[in-house]
Amino acid sequence: MSTEKSGHNMPEVKIDENRCVNCKTCISTCPMGVYVDKGDSVEVGAQEECIACMGCVAACPTNAIEVIE
């Protein structure tokens, strides 16, 4: 329990590279700027900012994203 921040546990955000089609939808969907555009890929850059709104999970066209609360 060392990752608590402002009263909630930090969710775990994962992208399945084998499913991701690099459409960048998660970047434009996330209100917290968790995702980072690496050009030919998208990476989880600021996982500690995730508020587990599940917007990215719903928006990803290939179900590549998993957010574990």
Ligand code: SF4
């Ligand atoms: S929305 Fe899904 S498929 Fe598109 S870049 Fe993000 S993880 Fe990849």
Ligand code: SF4
């Ligand atoms: S669950 Fe919400 S805050 Fe967390 S990475 Fe997805 S869109 Fe961003």
